Amino acid sequence: MTSPTPDSPARTGTPTVAVLGTGVMGAGMVRSLRRAGIVVRAWNRDPAKAQALTGTGAEACDSPADAARGADVLLTMVFDADAAVDVVRQAAPAAGTVWLQTTTVGVEGADRTVEVARELGLVLVDAPVLGTRKPAEEGALVVLASGPEEVRAGLEPVLEAIGARTLWLGEAGAGSRLKLVCNAWVLSLTAAVAQSVSLAEGLGVDPQHFLDAVRGGAADSPYAHAKGAQMIAGDFPVSFSLAGAAKDARLIRSALQASGVTDALTAAVLHAMDGAAAQLPDAAAVDMGAVVRGFRPA
Template sequence: MTGAGGAAAPVVAVLGTGVMGAGMVASLRRAGLPVRMWNRDGRKARALTGTGAEAFDSPAEAAAGADVVLTVLLDADAVIDVIRRAAPAAGTPWLQCATVGLAGVDRVIAVAGELGLVLVDSPVLGTRKPAADGALVLLASGPEEIRARLAPVCDAIGRRTLWLGEAGAGSRLKLACNAWIFLLTAGVAQSIALARGLGLDPQDFFRAIEGAPVDSAYARAKGAAMLAGDHTVSFALAGAVKDLGLIRSAQQAAGVPDRLTAAVLETMAAAAERVDDAAAVDMAAVLEVLGADPALVPGDGRP
């Protein structure tokens, strides 16, 4: 298979085909790139073979002969376990897209050196739909000389790639970005809950901010899911709790006060305790722990 200009399209091994990985596979295939994939639950990988991607039973089989290995897994432990099992050929570019935190990225860098891989630490901004649409933002950090080789892959899965310097910078920026995303999510839930608690229609909150500098498409999308009680996973609640822990650790390491993060983490963790499987619901479920006590809602007939 060839890409633009007749150049051979790089073969990409995608290790992890969950919510994000599945979208990336679809985007890579839409761009005409050959894809070899593996997932811990093999059914999820096999469900994507209709795209033309090949599913394999082990990380090593998927990585065999790949020009680029892309990992989309939960955390540093999973990433390191899977890349060791994959054992790509020395010199293979490794596009590492998970959010792993400060200590985690140091471990990833060490393992890449041990295996002789060319690491690009590149967590992404975006959730289910941007992944499926090839509209992620890649926070890439790694050797400058690898950029051209990775361009077909980055262009397929993302609308923009920010190159940030040496490996590790991408993971640091991802923590700063996610800190804002979680605060915004919790803030939207708080405003909806307060409007309800005061006997108002929460939609009036969105009407009030419409078109103003404080308005945002993200707040509207997440707010709509909250109001509909739609917990279809875009960003899993369990992942939010995990990432908030990484953000708090980074703040402590940097000497940055963690008061806001601690409050959001406590709230997200409380929401996670209320559901059967925090990995199977979206973080929009945080509204469930911020809602007003019905006994205290104005107009309830209290004396």
């Protein structure tokens, strides 16, 4: 996929993918790509995280430029738009390389990636994903892809490896906009579960009884049980970090304000997240289920 032309290598064979960012999500993607037999060159700011993936057959690289050298597809899964733009500039991939940008970057961030791709001569596919650690590990993410029609066929092996479904949404940037819509719901649901668990505790009710009461009903959600169990146990292994969720909440709030939609609900969710983060030594080291700390007395 060094060129979006009909005789591109990715159209006639399996592309080589450079994965920049092998944290919780990126590591899962690497494993899914390797199970599909795709050649992967991995890089992370913490070299140990890329090195840990060599058992899958992935090559650990010393720099973004090393990873990008000879790759058909450059996949970024980092913290935010600043990090995505920074690593792509460091990578300096060949003109015509497909940039599969999966980081949640928001509206302004997506616009920036469009400009950077144009500047560097890259073919941008804006493709944030729905899912956390387990779906990433299982190749079961939902990919919200947006970009040129002509690269879809060449990207199929990559997208099929990392995702259970891919939605193609139009021009680059549409994927990032839909991701904010989806995450607004996910973050609100998580905060709502946290509030109900905390209210149950405050009223002297077993919070497990809350989950049992809604089980199987119209308002039930597997997600509520997963996060609720974390909150009740007080154990928050990271699937989607509290720091990452708060970053996304800020992107959602900016999008709401820019589009003229009230940000009252997301502002309340963000207030709870910030309150929880203030009580913790490292908001990046706990799952967003730790937002429950923002509803409990300090």
